[in-house]
Amino acid sequence: MVTQAEVTGLDGNDGMLEAIRWRQGTSGEDVRRPIRHLFLFIGAEPNTNWLFGSGVMLDAKGFVLTGRDIADERRSLETSRRGVFAIGDVRSGSVKRVAAAVGEGAQVVATLHAHLAASGQESPVVANR
Numbered sequence: 001m002v003t004q005a006e007v008t009g010l011d012g013n014d015g016m017l018e019a020i021r022w023r024q025g026t027s028g029e030d031v032r033r034p035i036r037h038l039f040l041f042i043g044a045e046p047n048t049n050w051l052f053g054s055g056v057m058l059d060a061k062g063f064v065l066t067g068r069d070i071a072d073e074r075r076s077l078e079t080s081r082r083g084v085f086a087i088g089d090v091r092s093g094s095v096k097r098v099a100a101a102v103g104e105g106a107q108v109v110a111t112l113h114a115h116l117a118a119s120g121q122e123s124p125v126v127a128n129r
């Protein structure tokens with residue numbers, strides 16, 4: 001595994017990868033190696049700067065804190081602001097996979113209904129065909 005590197009070129013023939021060139025981030029050294037397979041893992045950075053000052057707590061990396069990361073009695077997926085929920089990759093501690101994000105989206109509906117019932121508001125009407 002090569003980390004902190006910038007891919008600068010892919011060499012090959014007939015659509016087949018033969019070598020990869022990259023610049024090593026730490027030393028700036030240009031490297032070329034005969035490699036036939038490449039998996040890029042570019043990572044993720046949460047776009048949550050706009051939440052500063054909103055009362056929604058973030059972890060040290062900027063992911064949104066929810067549930068027990070805030071307080072024991074906090075609802076699952078609920079942020080530090082009552083009635084505000086976070087799901088998917090932006091949520092601190094989430095699995096960072098498509099199926100997990102979709103699952104949290106389904107899960108939060110029940111939590112929203114529970115929140116609305118507890119706060120004396122009606123649940124939103126969901127229209128079906």
Ligand SMILES: Cc1cc2nc3c(=O)[nH]c(=O)nc-3n(C[C@H](O)[C@H](O)[C@H](O)COP(=O)(O)OP(=O)(O)OC[C@H]3O[C@@H](n4cnc5c(N)ncnc54)[C@H](O)[C@@H]3O)c2cc1C
Nearest residue numbers: 040041042043044047050087088089090096097098099101
């Ligand atoms: C390189 C890479 C490879 C991956 N490979 C896999 C894989 O093989 N299998 C797998 O299961 N998962 C994979 N993942 C993870 C998967 O993509 C995520 O888990 C999934 O997309 C999370 O869904 P999400 O809805 O939480 O976030 P996202 O899909 O990131 O959706 C968030 C959306 O919000 C938008 N947005 C951001 N800020 C704002 C704003 N201020 N206002 C309005 N909109 C905004 C963004 O543009 C984006 O469209 C991969 C991720 C990366 C980066």
